[in-house]
Amino acid sequence: MRITVDQDRCVGAGMCAMTAGEVFEQEDDGLVVLRMTEPPEQLADTVEEAEQLCPSRAITVLPAAP
Numbered sequence: 001m002r003i004t005v006d007q008d009r010c011v012g013a014g015m016c017a018m019t020a021g022e023v024f025e026q027e028d029d030g031l032v033v034l035r036m037t038e039p040p041e042q043l044a045d046t047v048e049e050a051e052q053l054c055p056s057r058a059i060t061v062l063p064a065a066p
């Protein structure tokens, strides 16, 4: 799995960092920052949950690079 985030869409709600703190963190201004772009498979469920919980749809989960 690969993840991208769109800081232009992020509203700093923090659901991602609360749900999957291994992968998402927030800058001082609240905007999302990725701690890793290709998390291990065991984090897939929490990453997908974070994607669904994000109120601004700023998180995109893609298949792993071939």
Ligand code: SF4
Binding pocket: 005, 009, 010, 011, 012, 013, 014, 015, 016, 017, 024, 026, 030, 031, 032, 053, 054, 055, 056, 057, 058, 059
């Ligand atoms: S949940 Fe969405 S809006 Fe909130 S900090 Fe994360 S990416 Fe930004």
